[in-house]
Amino acid sequence: MFEVTVAARFEAAHRLVGDFGPAARTHGHTYRLEVTVRGEALAPDGTLLDVGELRQAVDALAGSLHYTDLQEVPGLSGVNTTVEHVAQHCWQELASAVQGRGMSTMRVAVWESEDVGAALDAPLAL
């Protein structure tokens, strides 16, 4: 199985609703967004998916979250902005860009810091 990973960063505010201690206060992180796609075979040009093309999709997504309050982002409003939900949102936003290209799975990891992160790893429509 081959994998390609592209990462980007975004800076955003959020707060959790519920019994989460200091995380219930509005605060923020420099998030790291890591996107990995997997597939069995390389194209004749030696790519699983052109890194430049994946970079465009990842950067556009990171841009849509940069300098925002995550509570106000379409797709996250109305849900708790846990790092798990942010990873799920990013997975859903990216799926359309990479589906139907022969890749079998995608893992989207979101890190709030280098020591705390979450990911969603799920099958893609081939």
Next chain:
Amino acid sequence: MFEVTVAARFEAAHRLVGDFGPAARTHGHTYRLEVTVRGEALAPDGTLLDVGELRQAVDALAGSLHYTDLQEVPGLSGVNTTVEHVAQHCWQELASAVQGRGMSTMRVAVWESEDVGAALDAPLAL
């Protein structure tokens, strides 16, 4: 599959017994401990496992190893303190804190440096 990861560090001495060259001398590392739990579904509050709760368990474990000689740690005395055995010890110490919570697997990685590490990835009792 969702994943949540929390990492911590500890500084400890150790030495290997056997034909391991300079690693047979007492030395030490600033270890990085990375704990990842996985499960299929998020709770209504948007968490797989509350990061704050996982943080407490990981920090308590790192604290039990910080500023120790690993040969003298209960659970490691009598075994070779390879990075594989340290990862296995950490897995076993953490399992009780996260078992029975609906998570399917846990991966515990221990890094002696940014370039050398080991991990144990194994099923949890649901």
Next chain:
Amino acid sequence: MFEVTVAARFEAAHRLVGDFGPAARTHGHTYRLEVTVRGEALAPDGTLLDVGELRQAVDALAGSLHYTDLQEVPGLSGVNTTVEHVAQHCWQELASAVQGRGMSTMRVAVWESEDVGAALDAPLAL
């Protein structure tokens, strides 16, 4: 499942052939090479595979790529030096050193930067 990872770096020039924008110009990277082997059981000395031995194989491979033009490396000449192909080349070069030792799979990741990488994860002959 246990895992052991050893990483190294090498600095090399390359360029892509095809419609890859600026990547079609000769340029270079400080690559990071991460090699992970996996297996079910530790040896009596507490190792899955002696880190020192894996280090020798990984460093020898990194040395063979350091300060080269990847187009001129045997095993890469005649193919596009995408990060996927570089990872595949490294996997193939390392397989002979770790096969037949009871390990089930090996993942070789190659990073062009901390934000762009590729990997090949495939079974080893036990």
